[in-house]
Amino acid sequence: MPISAILMAIIAAVILYGGIIICLRIAIKKRVPTDHRNRQSR
Amino acid sequence: MEQRDRWSSRTAFVLAAIGSAIGLGNIWRFPYICYANGGGAFLVAWLVALFTAGIPLMILEFGLGHKMQGSASEAFYKTNKKFEWFGWMAILVGFFIVCYYAVIMSYCFNYAYFSVTQAWGENTAEFFNQTVGLTKGPLTMGGIKGFIFLGLVLSWIAIVLSVWKGAKTVGKVVYATVLIPWFLLVVFVIRGVTLPGAVDGLIFYLKPEFAKLLKPGVWLAAYTQVFFSLSVGFGIMIAYSSFLPKKSDLVNNAFIISMANCGTSFLGGFAIFGALGYYANLLGKSVADVVNVGPGLTFVTYPHIISNLPFWQPLFGVLFFVMLLTLAVDSAFSLLEAVAAGVRDKWKVSHRTANLTVGTIALLLGLPLTFGAGYLWLDIVDNFMTKFGISIICMGECILIGWVFGSGKIRKYVNSISEFSIGKWWDFFIRIVIPIVLFFLVLMEVLDRVRSSYGGFPRLAEFLGGWLFVILLPILGVILMLIKRKEE
Numbered sequence: 001m002p003i004s005a006i007l008m009a010i011i012a013a014v015i016l017y018g019g020i021i022i023c024l025r026i027a028i029k030k031r032v033p034t035d036h037r038n039r040q041s042r
Numbered sequence: 043m044e045q046r047d048r049w050s051s052r053t054a055f056v057l058a059a060i061g062s063a064i065g066l067g068n069i070w071r072f073p074y075i076c077y078a079n080g081g082g083a084f085l086v087a088w089l090v091a092l093f094t095a096g097i098p099l100m101i102l103e104f105g106l107g108h109k110m111q112g113s114a115s116e117a118f119y120k121t122n123k124k125f126e127w128f129g130w131m132a133i134l135v136g137f138f139i140v141c142y143y144a145v146i147m148s149y150c151f152n153y154a155y156f157s158v159t160q161a162w163g164e165n166t167a168e169f170f171n172q173t174v175g176l177t178k179g180p181l182t183m184g185g186i187k188g189f190i191f192l193g194l195v196l197s198w199i200a201i202v203l204s205v206w207k208g209a210k211t212v213g214k215v216v217y218a219t220v221l222i223p224w225f226l227l228v229v230f231v232i233r234g235v236t237l238p239g240a241v242d243g244l245i246f247y248l249k250p251e252f253a254k255l256l257k258p259g260v261w262l263a264a265y266t267q268v269f270f271s272l273s274v275g276f277g278i279m280i281a282y283s284s285f286l287p288k289k290s291d292l293v294n295n296a297f298i299i300s301m302a303n304c305g306t307s308f309l310g311g312f313a314i315f316g317a318l319g320y321y322a323n324l325l326g327k328s329v330a331d332v333v334n335v336g337p338g339l340t341f342v343t344y345p346h347i348i349s350n351l352p353f354w355q356p357l358f359g360v361l362f363f364v365m366l367l368t369l370a371v372d373s374a375f376s377l378l379e380a381v382a383a384g385v386r387d388k389w390k391v392s393h394r395t396a397n398l399t400v401g402t403i404a405l406l407l408g409l410p411l412t413f414g415a416g417y418l419w420l421d422i423v424d425n426f427m428t429k430f431g432i433s434i435i436c437m438g439e440c441i442l443i444g445w446v447f448g449s450g451k452i453r454k455y456v457n458s459i460s461e462f463s464i465g466k467w468w469d470f471f472i473r474i475v476i477p478i479v480l481f482f483l484v485l486m487e488v489l490d491r492v493r494s495s496y497g498g499f500p501r502l503a504e505f506l507g508g509w510l511f512v513i514l515l516p517i518l519g520v521i522l523m524l525i526k527r528k529e530e
Contacts, residue, residue: 001241001244001245001248002245002249004082004249004250005081005082005244005245005248005249005250006248007082008081008082008083008085008086008248008250009082009248011085012082012085012089012308013308015089016089016301016304016305016308017301017305019297019301020298020301020302020305023294023297023298023301024298026294026461026462027052027291027294027298027461030291030461
């Protein structure tokens, strides 16, 4: 398999899956315990 | 006063939005588009498109829905009463799409059953034509195909039951309809890349041709892929975000959902091209000779691959079509929920009334597609709804919110409740970049259609299945706006 193909796959995977992991870490870090049940009426 | 639906948790919302975005296109369209537009080099254009168009649009829809606490029609009504028709137009695009999406689910139901015995035999193309009763042209309707009709009814039962109590039911169902296809996709990636000859397929999928990045067509393909795969432009994300509680992150969720959708597409390429490499090796052909896209890939090429797998063919066959069904069902019920939410918001009817009414009308509209020529009509409607419907809605959203309502208001609103903020770059993409790209997409498609009819179909069929629906969108939007709303 050409090295350029492997490199492109790794870069895409790092950006996509790495991005998800970073976003999830932020979500967990800044998590505020909230009651999601019907808190807001229209 | 009935309280607005609320998601049971943030996870439920994120999974529901991911499930809506991930659909058949991630498996049957993205890998082919990537291969045909420069392989690994396309990934560069695609990721740029994701961050400059896909995610900004997703943030726009989340911000609009959450700020206005309403479905697409209601949200636009609250920005300006004169814009309500535009919200209905977005909902109608989704409604027309779900009418034929359920028919494709019916094909999947049938093929899951056929997989047990690999009923398709050696000539899978001929078998597919017989299954759908394909006629010589769209103007020759042919007879109704009983099993396709049965599959359609089953599909609609599954769709309606999944949204029976709105966000409450959806929030539970998505744990199965998102996690099962992800698990099965991983199974098919492992199966695909471990087959003999798989590497040949993966080279076709990922080998970069950087020179192609200089071609505007590749960039347009990248933006098109991002616009059509994120479930923006149907009012789904507007309705889904309106079910979020007051203190909810919007920006981070938009990033997670968009990247999860694209990550699934990227992974899907390994499953598809690994199997195609094996298949090409088996036939002694090049991967370029066996590669396929859309229904041709899933109902013609892939069944042949399944029959030629080294072992457990029936199991892999059933699992493949179950994966497609679970991928499709959450996209379908999100489309129904976007319409039903619009109906509930305006006429204050119950979930049951809205779901059953919309579901029944959509089932009836999908009926002609179970006839012999149905597959051809489905193809025409699909092309016009995606190429024109979604593009026009996304462009209109950017112009109405970006220029008329004020993108700054939405940016300040999402920043006030999100885990991280977006800068003025977001306004630039919403007001300038996305409308320009979409304008070119629509213009090129119009020029293509002027030069020749879609798929070489007769102009009459193209008009009835394509242009007529595009013309009907604003007309029906205005009619729905004019019908008296029920006040609380």
